[in-house]
Amino acid sequence: xEELFGQFSLxxxxxxxxxxxxxxxxxxxxxxxxxxxxxxxxxxxIKNALLSAENARKEMANLQxxxxxxLNEARAERDGMLxxxxxxxxxxxxxxxxxxxxAGEKMIAQAKAAIExxxxxxxxxxxxxxxxxxxxxxxxxxxxxxxxxxxxxxLVEKMLGDAKMN
Amino acid sequence: MVFSKKPLLFIxxxxxACLSFSGFAHPVQDSVxxxxxxxxxxxxxxxxxxxxxxxPVLSEADQKEAERKEFIKHHLLDSHDFHLFSYGKDxxxxxxxxxxxPVILWDNGLHVFMSSRFDHGHAVAESxxxxxxxxxxxxKIYKTDAAGTVTHDEKGHTTNEKPxxxxxxxNVAMIVIVGxxxxxxxxxxxxxxxxxxxxxxxxxxxxEPLVLYVRDEIAIPNIGEKHYRKYMSFLLTIFFFVWFMNMxxxxxxxxxxxxxxxxxxALAILAYLITTFTAKKDYWTHIFWMPxxxxxxxIILAPIELLGTxxxxxxxxxxxxxxxxxxxVVLMSLVALMYKADHALGSPLAFLLAxxxxxxxxxxxxxxxxxxxxxxxxxFGSAVEExxxxxxxx
Numbered sequence: 001x002e003e004l005f006g007q008f009s010l011x012x013x014x015x016x017x018x019x020x021x022x023x024x025x026x027x028x029x030x031x032x033x034x035x036x037x038x039x040x041x042x043x044x045x046i047k048n049a050l051l052s053a054e055n056a057r058k059e060m061a062n063l064q065x066x067x068x069x070x071l072n073e074a075r076a077e078r079d080g081m082l083x084x085x086x087x088x089x090x091x092x093x094x095x096x097x098x099x100x101x102x103a104g105e106k107m108i109a110q111a112k113a114a115i116e117x118x119x120x121x122x123x124x125x126x127x128x129x130x131x132x133x134x135x136x137x138x139x140x141x142x143x144x145x146x147x148x149x150x151x152x153x154x155l156v157e158k159m160l161g162d163a164k165m166n
Numbered sequence: 167m168v169f170s171k172k173p174l175l176f177i178x179x180x181x182x183a184c185l186s187f188s189g190f191a192h193p194v195q196d197s198v199x200x201x202x203x204x205x206x207x208x209x210x211x212x213x214x215x216x217x218x219x220x221x222p223v224l225s226e227a228d229q230k231e232a233e234r235k236e237f238i239k240h241h242l243l244d245s246h247d248f249h250l251f252s253y254g255k256d257x258x259x260x261x262x263x264x265x266x267x268p269v270i271l272w273d274n275g276l277h278v279f280m281s282s283r284f285d286h287g288h289a290v291a292e293s294x295x296x297x298x299x300x301x302x303x304x305x306k307i308y309k310t311d312a313a314g315t316v317t318h319d320e321k322g323h324t325t326n327e328k329p330x331x332x333x334x335x336x337n338v339a340m341i342v343i344v345g346x347x348x349x350x351x352x353x354x355x356x357x358x359x360x361x362x363x364x365x366x367x368x369x370x371x372x373x374e375p376l377v378l379y380v381r382d383e384i385a386i387p388n389i390g391e392k393h394y395r396k397y398m399s400f401l402l403t404i405f406f407f408v409w410f411m412n413m414x415x416x417x418x419x420x421x422x423x424x425x426x427x428x429x430x431x432a433l434a435i436l437a438y439l440i441t442t443f444t445a446k447k448d449y450w451t452h453i454f455w456m457p458x459x460x461x462x463x464x465i466i467l468a469p470i471e472l473l474g475t476x477x478x479x480x481x482x483x484x485x486x487x488x489x490x491x492x493x494x495v496v497l498m499s500l501v502a503l504m505y506k507a508d509h510a511l512g513s514p515l516a517f518l519l520a521x522x523x524x525x526x527x528x529x530x531x532x533x534x535x536x537x538x539x540x541x542x543x544x545x546f547g548s549a550v551e552e553x554x555x556x557x558x559x560x
Contacts, residue, residue, distance in 0.1 A: 006304060006323075007243065007304065007426070007427055007428075008427050008428050008431070009244060009306065009331065009426075009428045010330065010331075010428075011330055011331035011332045011333065011335075012244060012331075012335060012337055012338065012426065012428040012429065013428040013429075013431060013432050014332060015332060015335075015338045015341070016337075016338075016341060016428060016429050016432040016433075017432045017435070017436070019338070019341050019342065019345060020341070020403070020407065020432060020433065020436065021436070022345075023345045023348065023349070023403055023407070024399055024400055024403045025399075026345075026349060027348060027349060027352055027353075027399065027402070027403050028399035028403075030349065030352075030353040030356060031348075031349070031352030031353045031355065031356045032352070032356075032377075032398060032399045032402050032403075033356075033399075034353075034356030034357070034359065034360075035352065035355055035356045035359070035374070035377055036377075036381070036398060038356070038359030038360070038364055039359075039374070039377070039378065041364060042359075042364040042365075045364065
């Protein structure tokens with residue numbers, strides 16, 4: 001122990017303390033602070049880069065999901081539109097058919113009515129003509145018959161006979 | 167990396183802890199031996215200081231052994247010049263290779279001169295009318311007179327007056343060098359982020375994971391996400407400082423900074439002061455008035471807890487000091503064994519042991535830095551810890 005403390009040199013102790021404290025402050029300013037700052041900055045940078053990469057990956061996945069969704073929506077919309085168009089087409093055709101049928105029927109009815117009318121008119125005309133013709137014939141006949149006394153009597157008798165039978 | 171393997175780390179920690187205990191056995195024996203050799207040397211140096219009289223009367227083998235002990239002892243001490251190696255001792259004309267460092271003394275005024283004036287401890291240096299010499303046992307500077315008179319007490323310790331020595335010693339020079347190295351390295355790393363788009367470049371690629379390790383595995387788990395930021399500068403500085411110093415200690419330059427009690431004391435006291443001055447109310451409550459125990463226990467616990475706050479940094483100081491000095495002593499003893507064995511089988515075996523131990527010391531260098539930082543973080547964590555369970559007790 002005596003040997004141990006005999007070796008102790010106060011001067012060296014003072015020099016070591018002064019130099020070492022000086023070294024600590026010098027290195028703190030010029031070495032440790034820049035080194036630790038740079039290392040911390042780098043570590044933060046790496047952390048941020050990893051985080052943003054992860055975020056980008058998530059965003060990408062979101063985007064893809066969005067795209068898929070939009071695509072599906074578009075597809076559904078297209079399908080809906082096609083269906084609607086088909087329905088509309090069918091409806092139009094049906095409508096047109098109905099309308100055409102109705103119009104045809106109406107025309108047929110009109111034509112029938114016209115034909116009936118014409119027929120009636122023709123019949124009336126025919127009747128008038130037949131009646132006038134028969135009157136003329138009858139006139140002529142009568143004129144001829146009446147010129148012959150015997151025939152007149154015969155006719156009257158025939159007529160009377162017809163009347164009696166009725 | 168090995169870092170993430172906590173169980174592995176703890177096994178290694180336990181092993182190395184055991185090793186340092188076994189390592190301690192050596193220096194104890196050594197110190198007994200040196201203590202025994204002390205009076206010899208004391209007289210020898212007193213004689214040498216008086217003017218290089220005669221060499222001590224020892225056999226050649228004993229002299230060599232004493233020399234080795236002296237070499238190891240001196241290696242562990244701080245010194246006033248940066249000595250790299252010596253040669254030519256056998257030829258009688260020894261040449262030291264290295265460079266002198268400035269000596270700064272406060273002795274009723276500032277004395278500044280180069281350590282070359284001491285001539286490797288052989289000469290008395292004069293500065294502004296005062297005379298100084300280097301104590302041969304501890305490498306410290308003592309005040310003396312022009313003739314270099316040295317007084318000893320009965321135990322052989324030098325009793326001359328010691329001025330306040332603020333010299334740029336080898337250790338201080340290494341602190342400055344390591345400080346500069348760290349500054350260049352980490353300021354460069356800090357700048358490279360701006361230039362390079364937040365990515366480290368060059369050597370920073372190696373050190374950045376260590377900085378992050380200190381933050382993620384030492385600071386945050388022990389202190390908590392909320393408070394750890396203000397302690398980061400201290401923890402990072404101390405981790406790299408201790409590690410670099412330990413690694414420099416393994417180079418053949420003969421540096422032993424973290425194995426110096428003054429250095430580890432300074433580091434531990436800083437850790438203690440930071441703990442004390444950043445401590446929150448809960449920390450003091452737990453020391454002086456432990457919640458959830460009966461009042462008599464509270465009174466008994468208070469001094470124990472208070473003592474604990476001082477023991478914690480003290481253990482920090484001793485742990486690092488003992489580990490590093492034990493490593494150095496064992497390693498150098500093994501190297502010395504190579505010469506002492508002087509045998510075809512013994513010397514390579516000693517070399518192998520030294521080699522293996524060096525590799526282990528590389529691990530210990532990092533481990534001790536880790537443990538020091540980890541425990542400092544643990545103490546800081548206890549200072550800012552918030553106990554939410556207390557409401558339940560009242």
